[in-house]
Amino acid sequence: DVKVTQSSRYLVKRTGEKVFLECVQDMDHENMFWYRQDPGLGLRLIYFSYDVKMKEKGDIPEGYSVSREKKERFSLILESASTNQTSMYLCASSLFGNSYEQYFGPGTRLTVT
Amino acid sequence: ILNVEQSPQSLHVQEGDSTNFTCSFPSSNFYALHWYRWETAKSPEALFVMTLNGDEKKKGRISATLNTKEGYSYLYIKGSQPEDSATYLCAFQNTGNQFYFGTGTSLTVIP
Numbered sequence: 001d002v003k004v005t006q007s008s009r010y011l012v013k014r015t016g017e018k019v020f021l022e023c024v025q026d027m028d029h030e031n032m033f034w035y036r037q038d039p040g041l042g043l044r045l046i047y048f049s050y051d052v053k054m055k056e057k058g059d060i061p062e063g064y065s066v067s068r069e070k071k072e073r074f075s076l077i078l079e080s081a082s083t084n085q086t087s088m089y090l091c092a093s094s095l096f097g098n099s100y101e102q103y104f105g106p107g108t109r110l111t112v113t
Numbered sequence: 114i115l116n117v118e119q120s121p122q123s124l125h126v127q128e129g130d131s132t133n134f135t136c137s138f139p140s141s142n143f144y145a146l147h148w149y150r151w152e153t154a155k156s157p158e159a160l161f162v163m164t165l166n167g168d169e170k171k172k173g174r175i176s177a178t179l180n181t182k183e184g185y186s187y188l189y190i191k192g193s194q195p196e197d198s199a200t201y202l203c204a205f206q207n208t209g210n211q212f213y214f215g216t217g218t219s220l221t222v223i224p
Contacts, residue, residue, distance in 0.1 A: 004156070033212070042117070043202070043214035050210075058211065090157070101147065101159030102212075 003027070004105035006091055012111045019078040021108050023091030029103070030096030032074035034058075034066065036087040037107075043090065049074055050096060081112045115139055117205045119215035126193050127223050133189045134218040136203030140184035147204040148177055148188055151217070157202060160188075193222045 007022035023032065031050050035043040035058075045058030047066040055066050063085060067075040074093075078085055088109050092102040118137045126132050138146065148160040161170040166181040174191045190197055200217040207213070 035214075040216060042216040043204070043212075045212050048210075056210075059213070101162050102149075102157075103159070104149075104156040106156050 004091055004093055004103050006089075006105040006108050008108050009106060010109050010111075012113065013078075013081050014113055015082060017078075017081050017112075019081050019110065019112075021076040021078075021089055021091075021110070023074045023076070023093075023105055024072055025074075025091075025093040025103070026072065027093065027103070028071065029093035030071070031094040031100075031102075032068065033092040033094075033102060034064075034074065034076045035090045035092065036060070037090060038087050046076065081110075083112050086110060086112045115205065115207070115213040117203065117213045117215040119201075119203060119218050121218060122216070123219040123221070125221045125223060128193060128195060130193050130222075131189065131191045132193055132220065133187050134201060134220075136186045136188070136205075136215055138184050138186070138203070138205035138213070139207075140182060142207040142209070143181050143184075143205070144208045144210070145206040146179055146181075146186050147206065147212075148186070149202040149204065150199045151202055152199040160201075190220070193220070195222045195224050198222045 004025045033048040034046040049068045065077045090107045091105040094100040094102045145164045149157040151157040163179040168179040202217045204214045
């Protein structure tokens with residue numbers, strides 16, 4: 001079974017803090033994704049990566065950066081957290097190439113106070 | 114930002130009823146249409162990935178159809194069971210490998 005894990009289920013941070021959200025997958029998938037989910041807006045793509053050290057902006061990259069130093073790990077970084085980044089963050093992975101299903105992690109609910 | 118719309122937003126059905134919901138998406142730059150099931154406190158799970166106009170896919174009591182020319186997909190559940198209760202998400206994948214999710218249809222099956 002594919003397993004995608006995220007470092008925390010719940011996280012509370014203060015405004016201005018640097019925040020790292022970690023995602024690890026164990027199926028040797030090339031593609032990895034970061035989404036945020038907000039009520040009434042559905043899942044929105046922040047960044048994705050199709051290879052180590054490669055990244056592409058999604059729909060809403062502002063205020064975020066990512067790092068992929070190893071194939072199995074994709075990190076989402078909030079350089080200076082703000083209250084409007086309070087959200088549910090989901091990581092996903094898939095095989096390289098198009099039209100492959102994504103496997104999701106359990107999500108991290110981040111609250112910025 | 115692309116518009117992917119799902120309807121209805123929520124649905125309550127009796128156990129044993131059949132039901133269906135709709136996903137509407139842009140018909141240009143289409144690459145694939147994905148359906149996911151998201152149960153409370155769990156991760157979204159893939160149901161189907163469809164790429165060809167006219168595609169029909171089936172998994173047990175759940176099936177889906179795709180019309181890329183008019184930009185819609187239907188998800189059908191035959192003989193709904195309480196364990197089908199979940200939010201059903203569709204995602205439009207364009208030729209640039211960007212994914213756009215709808216806001217989901219929340220299904221509650223009443224025993």
